[in-house]
Amino acid sequence: MAIGIAKRAQAIKPSPTLAMAAKAKAMKAQGIDVVDFGVGEPDFDTPENVKQAGIKAIQSGFTKYTPAGGTDELKEAVVEKFKKDNGLAYEKSQVLISCGAKHSLYNIAEAVFDPGDEVIIPSPYWVSYPDQVLLNDAKPVIVETREQEGFRISAAKLEKAVTKRTKALVLNSPSNPTGLAYDRKTLEEIAAVAVKHQIYVISDEIYEKLVYDGFKHYSIASLGPEIKDLTIVVNGVSKSHAMTGWRIGFAAGPKDVITAMSNIQSQSTSNPASISQKAALEALRGPQDFLPVMNAEFDKRRKYMVGRLNAMEGISCLMPVGAFYAFPNVAKLFGKSFGGKTIKNSADLAAYLLESAKAALVSGDSFGADAYIRLSYATSLENITKGLDRIEAAVKALR
Numbered sequence: 001m002a003i004g005i006a007k008r009a010q011a012i013k014p015s016p017t018l019a020m021a022a023k024a025k026a027m028k029a030q031g032i033d034v035v036d037f038g039v040g041e042p043d044f045d046t047p048e049n050v051k052q053a054g055i056k057a058i059q060s061g062f063t064k065y066t067p068a069g070g071t072d073e074l075k076e077a078v079v080e081k082f083k084k085d086n087g088l089a090y091e092k093s094q095v096l097i098s099c100g101a102k103h104s105l106y107n108i109a110e111a112v113f114d115p116g117d118e119v120i121i122p123s124p125y126w127v128s129y130p131d132q133v134l135l136n137d138a139k140p141v142i143v144e145t146r147e148q149e150g151f152r153i154s155a156a157k158l159e160k161a162v163t164k165r166t167k168a169l170v171l172n173s174p175s176n177p178t179g180l181a182y183d184r185k186t187l188e189e190i191a192a193v194a195v196k197h198q199i200y201v202i203s204d205e206i207y208e209k210l211v212y213d214g215f216k217h218y219s220i221a222s223l224g225p226e227i228k229d230l231t232i233v234v235n236g237v238s239k240s241h242a243m244t245g246w247r248i249g250f251a252a253g254p255k256d257v258i259t260a261m262s263n264i265q266s267q268s269t270s271n272p273a274s275i276s277q278k279a280a281l282e283a284l285r286g287p288q289d290f291l292p293v294m295n296a297e298f299d300k301r302r303k304y305m306v307g308r309l310n311a312m313e314g315i316s317c318l319m320p321v322g323a324f325y326a327f328p329n330v331a332k333l334f335g336k337s338f339g340g341k342t343i344k345n346s347a348d349l350a351a352y353l354l355e356s357a358k359a360a361l362v363s364g365d366s367f368g369a370d371a372y373i374r375l376s377y378a379t380s381l382e383n384i385t386k387g388l389d390r391i392e393a394a395v396k397a398l399r
Helices: 016-029 048-059 072-086 101-112 128-135 155-161 184-197 255-268 274-285 290-310 346-356 381-396
Strands: 095-098 118-123 139-144 166-172 200-204 231-236 249-252 373-376
Touching (some): 048 274, 072 231, 072 274, 095 101, 095 255, 101 231, 101 249, 118 128, 128 139, 139 155, 155 184, 184 200, 249 255, 290 381, 346 373, 346 381
Parallel strands (some): 118 139, 118 166, 200 231
Antiparallel strands (some): 095 249, 231 249
8 A cells, every 4th residue: 555645735835925924034033134025914903993802702701613614693794794895695604704715715626626627717826726726636727917918817818718627717806916906897708708608706805905096896796696606705804904813714605615615614624713703703893994094004105116116127017906016027137147146037036136135025936927026015114115225226236
């Protein structure tokens, strides 16, 4: 009898964003002054009323198991959120509370994908999408999008990618890593293709609340009953309420899919933390005055970072409309060198900037777009200024 690691586990790699964060933290622990642009979480503290709800849950003894799929009251709050924010009507039986939006996405993959199924993923993509597909014995089909098209997959490209084995499309708007998002017209065209071919749309909307310049977020599920019946919407409180460590995400969709996801969760994690659920309840139902304050600060940083990047020779960057990432094109730096080492790709550039500029960021190859790098502006303006000063000097030093 042969023993060893399963093939599905061998097919995936650790999250590059978490790996970069770990490397930056290790350098900081050694006393090295590193500016971390790799972080994927708000640098704001969880709102006080939300923290107090968590503390109250502990003090009142709300520290036992809850139903595996989440408490009824939190599900009701999620139903209210979808109705208010997205014009979507769901029953509690169509909602699942999970241990973060990433967990929600993984539950979907386990519930929906069969061996040999194809899952269309537009690139640039969030790093975990392809690996979650692979872990469930399905095949990621990467469809490249172009900077000139706002990194959006078109209905025509989607139509071309669909085969008899296509099971789902993964849609992320606003996007990690690009910070760009889908307008209503493009979503309507994509929805028409999904309905025509009867494929699921997995709509990751975790950055929904973080939008700028008057951009209006639309959930593709809100565009009609037929597309709603095919869409599983994923969201959570991690980004909107600076609650990444609380680990609460949620999904809503067809009842049979949500039931399957709930059954899977009952055999894997059981319920999300009871304390975190009480905090998430307050995040959804309590005052929302925290959000415009955070958005205004992100907006200021966004404009400053993109302006600085575009002023650097060999770098160009689109202005993001959501999330807290800039995704500059750095292809013109490839082929340049420093100290006898040639920058051949985004990984080389990221390594060079970490070593020479003590600035941590994530290479674009991690997101399926090697001509780019990702910088997060979820750090103070002081840090952003210092880090960009260093990057600018390091770029100028290339020959």
